[in-house]
Amino acid sequence: MKPIKVGLLGLGTVGTGVVRIVEGHQEDLQSQVGSPIVIEKVLVQNKSKSRGIHVNPDKLTEDPWDIVNDPEIDVIVEVMGGIENTRTYILEALARGKHIVTANKDLMAVHGPEILTKAHEHGCDVLYEASVAGGIPIIRTLIEGFSSDRITKIMGIVNGTTNFILTKMSKEGAAYDVVLKEAQELGYAEADPTSDVEGLDAARKMTILASLGFRSDVSLEDVDVKGISKVSREDIAYAKRLGYEMKLLGIAERQDDYISVAVQPTMVKNSHPIASVNGVFNAVYVYGEAVGETMFYGAGAGELPTATSVVADLVAVVKNLRLGVNGKQLTLTYKEKKLKTDEQIASKYFLLLHVDDRAGVLARITQAFAEFEVSLESVVQQPNATLPEAEIIIITHDASKAAVNKVLAAFESMDVVKSVKSVYRVEG
Amino acid sequence: MKPIKVGLLGLGTVGTGVVRIVEGHQEDLQSQVGSPIVIEKVLVQNKSKSRGIHVNPDKLTEDPWDIVNDPEIDVIVEVMGGIENTRTYILEALARGKHIVTANKDLMAVHGPEILTKAHEHGCDVLYEASVAGGIPIIRTLIEGFSSDRITKIMGIVNGTTNFILTKMSKEGAAYDVVLKEAQELGYAEADPTSDVEGLDAARKMTILASLGFRSDVSLEDVDVKGISKVSREDIAYAKRLGYEMKLLGIAERQDDYISVAVQPTMVKNSHPIASVNGVFNAVYVYGEAVGETMFYGAGAGELPTATSVVADLVAVVKNLRLGVNGKQLTLTYKEKKLKTDEQIASKYFLLLHVDDRAGVLARITQAFAEFEVSLESVVQQPNATLPEAEIIIITHDASKAAVNKVLAAFESMDVVKSVKSVYRVEG
Structure with missing residues (x-):
């Protein structure tokens, strides 16, 4: 059979x-x-750079249009990253009838609906398994494996850098800054780590997962994002003492068709399967009304794991080419997006307060929770080791985000509350 | 659009x-x-039996041929179980151009190649996601998610009954018989539990997974099967003391295109992700040359989890119907099957021996290992609490099954070896 020609960006x-x-x-x-399957042309930044792999120099080009405009090329594999220029190349390639395999979560999170619509117009496939959780085939699992189910929750450890940092902090009791530096030296964190540590990378991936899991177009602006840069070794020590691990979790939830998506450092009960996902590994926990609890675990990044997903997508495109059914995917998103309000978003919370160490304070604190109908699972008061203050550690029962925010606002005007040191969502 | 009519067996x-x-x-x-999607007819054993679900009585039939011969029916969903009669219905339905979704691992393990060939001849789909690990979409993961990779190892906890029993034995220090009885009372084990506890059920599932993972037709006869009925509470206590959990693992391995498949109680290192899969949950761990370690976890059985996979397959068949591409799956098995010999099958082993408690015995024992080039990772000798014998607990380094069998044969003729109490494969 005629070889399938691939352009690699x-x-x-x-x-x-x-x-x-x-x-x-x-x-x-x-x-x-x-x-x-033949890799026909490869876009590089500099043809004369030496590389760890041999590619016929005649195949290399520094001009993306060499590939986008080449009528011989059937499929473009986009692994160059970037958003705006890349969007242009991909839209133009689709207009020329080329199918796309991409590993670019930034692009898909920001321009996914536009690109998928364009693909549909031109009868082209756009597959992007590698854009989330590297080697874990979570996208086809959400689209095909759970096509019959109603997914109500997706929790993901989808950023290896932050999981490496939190795992190290937990195992070694080390401080954030120290571990970040180590991660940078090992190549697990970028010189500018902002996108990873502030949760943006995870938010982009959760945008993709939530859209597929809930079948509506979730956009990056819908995701409430908080990173790990403020997580202290004390927070992690408290979590461990109470039987939790601190994880940067993407959490997408649906109830009665109302959805919420957030990325935040979360205290996860030890017994939960996602609590033991360590180091640079990724995992996605999916809860479906029918299937119940499932979890998918594997390498979230790296040359070969990510390439496995890219080439699996390429196989799917070529299979479709053979059958003449490209661009005929099931409809992926067909539900109107309805976002939960803060009143509808509920979870358990952990709070660490520093308060005046005198009689009646605990009563005033717990009264504030009662006033906004936040009920408490556990309360511990203890002296602070170094300050003339008491620490109060609270875990709430399920409470709305709105109610917890009201409690926090109430603390602002209470002179006995010296500071709210930490507030974390609690899972499991 | 025209409704798709389904016959449910x-x-x-x-x-x-x-x-x-x-x-x-x-x-x-x-x-x-x-x-x-309309469920048009339903095969039941007794139309007048009362059920937990309402189905229009006009749809019920006690005659499978009512469904197999109905020209209106597009897809047959087979969830009746059984092997020989069911094979007949399915082959006849395929001959009439009907597509099949089945949850029947027994049928697929024994007659899979015949059924898939017949389906191909008649341009029909046969999908069987629910036949292995209930709600976990492991079959499409092996076929599609890892289409680009070369899988070298599949380890599965694919039988919930035995995992429930081993988990209980481990957590409570309880004896096999006691826990089996409890599992029967809870409905987790059949009145005749043989197929589960002796590993046959797991072996059938591993036949299916190994065929898909290694792309060659593995048959049930190729699987070396050992159940859990001989696992003692002492074995589990030793395992725990050494940092292992006892699990009934299906292990399929490939090296240089030579494969082996076995089901056996295995001591799994605590730190391995599959060691913490407890109770009736299932998990399949897959190692690919490119993707590395991955694991898929979820409910292995149950009404809704299993039905999730059945209906996901139904969705796939209907999608193919719409596109007119039924019966055109990728070739699933195309490699010649080459089985490993016992010389090629290698793993670590745990052995527990009872020996005469006198000078020189340990030297003779370790000499036997040396003779057949089995090197040892750890050796502990201790007095037995109740007998005038010593216990020797050995963990080997990777050794061939053939060599370990030779060592065991040598022990037979050594009068100082009173008995070989236990031999287990060790993983992780």
Whole structure:
């Protein structure tokens, strides 16, 4: 059969992995799809740079339009990253009838609906399994594996950098700054780590997962985002003492068709399966009305794991090409988006307060919770080791975010409350 | 669009779940596939029996041929179980151009290749996600998610009954017989539990997973099967003391295209993700050359979890119907099957020996291992609490099954070895 010709945009870590897998597993791939898969052209920033992998220099180009405009190319694999320029290349490639496989969560989180609509107009496939949780096939699981179910909750550890940092802080009792530096030295964190540590990367991935799981177009603006840069070693020590692990969780929830999506450091009960996902590993926990609890675990990044997902998508595109059914995916999003208000978002919370160490304070604190109908699971008061203050550690029962915010506002005007040191969502 | 008509063979636990999901999620299903899905006829054993679910009595039939011969029916969902009669109905239904969704691991493990070949001849789909690990979409993960990778190991906790029993034994220090009885009372084990506890059920599921993971037709006869009925509370106590959990693992391995598949009680290192899969939950751990470690966790059985997978397959069939591409799956098995010999099967082993408590015995024992080139990771000798014998607890380094068998044969003729109490594979 006629070879399928692929244009590869980007020859960084993932691009190199794609070349390795397409070349190394060629025989297996052909056995499955019936056609050879050939990487025809590769976009690089600098043709003369030396690389860890051999690619025929005639295939290299520094001009993306060489690939986008090449009528011979059937499928474009986009692993260059970036948002605006990349969007232009992809939209133009779709207009020319080329199918797209992308690992670009930033692009899909921001321009996903536009790109998928364009693809539909031109009868093209756009697949993006590698955009979330690297080697874990979570996107096809949400689209196909759970097509029959009504998913009510998706919780993800979808950022390896922050999970590495929190795991280290938990295991070694180390401080955030120290571990971040180590992560940077190991190459697990960027020189500017903002996008990872402030939760933006995870928020983009949760936008994609929530859209697929809840079948409505969730956008990045809908995600309430809080990163890990304020998580202290004391917070983690408290969490451990109470039987929790601190994790940066993306949490998407649905109740009666109202949804919420947030990314935030969360205290997860030890017995929950996601609590033991450590280091740079990713995991996505999915709760469906029918299927109940499930979890999918694996490498969230890296050359070969991510490339596995990219090439699996490429196989799917080639299969569709053979059957003549590209661009005919099931409708992925068909529900009107209704966002929960803060009154509808409920969870347990952990609070650490520093208060005046005198009679009647605990009564005033607990009265504030009672006033806004936040009931408490546990309350511990203890002297602070270094300050002339008492610490109050509270875990609430399920309470609305609005009510907890009212309690926090009430604390602002109470002179006995010296500071609200920490507030975390609690899961499990 | 024209409704898709489904004939349901069986209205037991899973059949009831299928009716609930198809009716309860009809709007969602239609939004995805574009056609109503109607359960047209239902095979039951006794039409007049009362049930936990309302089905229009006109739809019930006690004659499977009513469904197999009905030209109006597009898809047959088989959740009745059984092997030989069921095979006949399914082959005849395929001959009449009907697509099949089945949850029947026994049928697929024994007659899978025949059924898939027949389906191919008649341009029909046969999907069987629910046959392994209930609600976990592991079959589509192996076929599609990892289509680009070379899987080298699949380890599964794929039988909930035995995992429930082993978990209880481990957590409560209880004996096998006691826990089995409790599992029977709770409905987690059958009155005749043989198929579960002796590993046959797990072996059938591993046949299916190994065939898909390694792309060659593995048959039940290729699986080396050992159940849990001989696992003692002492074995589990030793395992725990050494930092392991006892699990009934299906292990399929591939090296240089040679494969082995076994089901056996296995000591799994605590730190391995599969060690913490407890109770009736299932999990499948997959190692791919490119993707590395992944694991998929969820309910392995039950009305709704299993029905989720059945209806997801139904959605896939209907999608194919709409596109006119039924019976055109990727080739699933295309590799010649080459089985490993006992010389090629390697793992760590745990051995518990009772030996004469006198000088020189340990030297003779360890000499036997040395003779067959089995090197040892750890050796502990201790007095037995109740007998005038010593216990020797050994964990080997990776050793071939053949070599370990030779060592065990040598022990037979050594008068100082009173008995080999236990031999287990060790993982992680």
